[in-house]
Amino acid sequence: MIEKTMEFKTELSQLLHLITHSLYSHREVFLRELISNACDAIDKIRFEALTDETLLEGDKDWKITLSVNKEAKTLTVSDNGIGMDEESIVRNLGTIAHSGTKAFLARLQESGATNNPELIGQFGVGFYSSFMVADKVTVESRMHGKEAVCWSSEGTGSFTVSEGSRAVRGTSVTLHLKEDAAEYLEEYRLKSLVRKFSDFLEHPVVLLSRKKDKESGEENETEDVLNTRKAIWLRSKGDITTEEYNEFYKHISHDFNDPAEVIHYNAEGAIEFKALLFIPGKKPFDLLMGGDMKAHLNLYVQRVFISNEFENLLPTYLRFVKGVVDAADLPLNVSREILQENPQLDKIRRNLTGRILKTLAEMKLQSLDKYRNFYAEFGSILKEGLQNDFENREKIADLLLFETTATKPGEMRTLADVVESMKEGQDEIITLAAEHRGIAENSPFLEGFKADGREVVFFLDPIDEFVMPQLGEYKGKKFKAANKGDLDDSDKLKEEKKKFEGFLGFVKEKLSGISEVRLSTRLKESPACLVGDEYSMSPHIEAMMRRMGQPVPDAERVLELNPAHPAVAAVQSMYEADKENPKLGESVELLRDLAHIAEGSKVENPAAFATRIAELMARDLRAK
Numbered sequence: 001m002i003e004k005t006m007e008f009k010t011e012l013s014q015l016l017h018l019i020t021h022s023l024y025s026h027r028e029v030f031l032r033e034l035i036s037n038a039c040d041a042i043d044k045i046r047f048e049a050l051t052d053e054t055l056l057e058g059d060k061d062w063k064i065t066l067s068v069n070k071e072a073k074t075l076t077v078s079d080n081g082i083g084m085d086e087e088s089i090v091r092n093l094g095t096i097a098h099s100g101t102k103a104f105l106a107r108l109q110e111s112g113a114t115n116n117p118e119l120i121g122q123f124g125v126g127f128y129s130s131f132m133v134a135d136k137v138t139v140e141s142r143m144h145g146k147e148a149v150c151w152s153s154e155g156t157g158s159f160t161v162s163e164g165s166r167a168v169r170g171t172s173v174t175l176h177l178k179e180d181a182a183e184y185l186e187e188y189r190l191k192s193l194v195r196k197f198s199d200f201l202e203h204p205v206v207l208l209s210r211k212k213d214k215e216s217g218e219e220n221e222t223e224d225v226l227n228t229r230k231a232i233w234l235r236s237k238g239d240i241t242t243e244e245y246n247e248f249y250k251h252i253s254h255d256f257n258d259p260a261e262v263i264h265y266n267a268e269g270a271i272e273f274k275a276l277l278f279i280p281g282k283k284p285f286d287l288l289m290g291g292d293m294k295a296h297l298n299l300y301v302q303r304v305f306i307s308n309e310f311e312n313l314l315p316t317y318l319r320f321v322k323g324v325v326d327a328a329d330l331p332l333n334v335s336r337e338i339l340q341e342n343p344q345l346d347k348i349r350r351n352l353t354g355r356i357l358k359t360l361a362e363m364k365l366q367s368l369d370k371y372r373n374f375y376a377e378f379g380s381i382l383k384e385g386l387q388n389d390f391e392n393r394e395k396i397a398d399l400l401l402f403e404t405t406a407t408k409p410g411e412m413r414t415l416a417d418v419v420e421s422m423k424e425g426q427d428e429i430i431t432l433a434a435e436h437r438g439i440a441e442n443s444p445f446l447e448g449f450k451a452d453g454r455e456v457v458f459f460l461d462p463i464d465e466f467v468m469p470q471l472g473e474y475k476g477k478k479f480k481a482a483n484k485g486d487l488d489d490s491d492k493l494k495e496e497k498k499k500f501e502g503f504l505g506f507v508k509e510k511l512s513g514i515s516e517v518r519l520s521t522r523l524k525e526s527p528a529c530l531v532g533d534e535y536s537m538s539p540h541i542e543a544m545m546r547r548m549g550q551p552v553p554d555a556e557r558v559l560e561l562n563p564a565h566p567a568v569a570a571v572q573s574m575y576e577a578d579k580e581n582p583k584l585g586e587s588v589e590l591l592r593d594l595a596h597i598a599e600g601s602k603v604e605n606p607a608a609f610a611t612r613i614a615e616l617m618a619r620d621l622r623a624k
């Protein structure tokens, strides 16, 4: 094999630069990342070998080995796991799996990532964290039945791939430590790091050291097992410290931050399994970018790792949950595909889902502030459950939080609170979808509700309009959008209607794209608004979908006019006095434009609108 030099993908070069410069004070985590990778590689080969024993030829004494060469200033992390061939080493270590890396980097730059290790930590820097402590990294690897391969890089733009020298299956990562990283050549330092980061790993992490025999003067190689190797989820809760839970979480999630909540329990009875689940404190990178829609729990069967790809183990709307499930009686020696079909997995999923929702409900009850933090990170994802999990819809609805006309901006309350503070006889939960709180609050649609003191729930998250209709009602109260559908007529309005009949017809004729023009009961202060039908999307959602290139049907809307508003009354009198008045058409268009502006939409012709307003101003001011 000829040595090849290849360029890292551009994003990766940028990322490497960022990692090496911004995570400096956290750089010891490189060891956790390398040991995690080694451990995953062992789990992979062990799982494959369940159905193909020939893969185990040679080495199956699973272990992760650390060795130090003080003269050469190198630290090597070695495993006898699945290994990589040329193709996979280029793919895994030269490109980057995460599709949203570019967008992520832009965000990092925006927020000044150099002082923001949490943010870059969310990305899960993995293998590349090696470059925080090494100025050169060499990876020797070999896969079963393939040729050995060697990858090497100085972490600056390129890497080389050449013929490897590894004789047996597995991978060795050798770090040529930087001058200021000599501490990682010291045994005591490595020992304490392994204990801190990797104590619970099932496979032994051993430290190879050469010691001179005092009497004979001969050099002997000794192996020191550094970790106690007790799978943390098998231990009893009372014996596990928060720190141990946190480290385990970081090991499986590659998150730098501590989890917000730990759920650790044994299920007994119809189905037996042990679960150790974590609710992250911060949205990890893959969710931040909206990329990975699947839930990934690590499934073990009696301590043997099976897969983290079983989609039916957790519903997608709980995909932010990380953790381990260890099942007692699933068959071990069948293929992944067959195991995936096993009906027990459905039972486990139901049980896990119930437990997670219950934990969230308790968190909301016991520590609302903590729950609010959770909700800010993962609320939008949780809401998807309204659409996908019929069985638990009510429970999910109990967990929702919204801003309303009764909360301060940025504060939220539950639907139960809203229902509880309703006046007697109110049988609808009034909602208003808007792009942000400012627009919602000043919306003309609120005027009528404000006047009679009814609370309006704001749908400020774009997903609300898609998922909330699935709920239909809450505690017997139907949802009713403030800006959609007709409202009840009062007797007074009936009289006005007669008076305005001819005028309304005229307005309809003048304007295109309007399905109907009618008098409004929802307006108190504003002259006009546009209303959709019961099932239409709100204008800001339509605009958002257009921006994303989604097809949006051209829905005609209803123009509602407020007969009590002096501007509307004036135009109407003008119409009654002289139906040919040239100012009429212009005034009617202005009313429609005002309705657009008030709901936060764009007017059709902004320049013409601005000109008209300027003219009106001039006229008004001259008159004074």
Ligand code: ADP
Binding pocket: 033, 037, 038, 041, 079, 081, 082, 083, 084, 092, 093, 124, 125, 126, 127, 128, 170, 171, 254
């Ligand atoms: P992550 O572990 O989050 O996927 P890394 O950058 O740490 O990201 O590793 C990228 C990929 O390289 C891994 O997903 C794995 O396929 C491969 N890899 C890394 N280390 C090893 C190893 N010791 N043995 C086999 N494959 C490895």
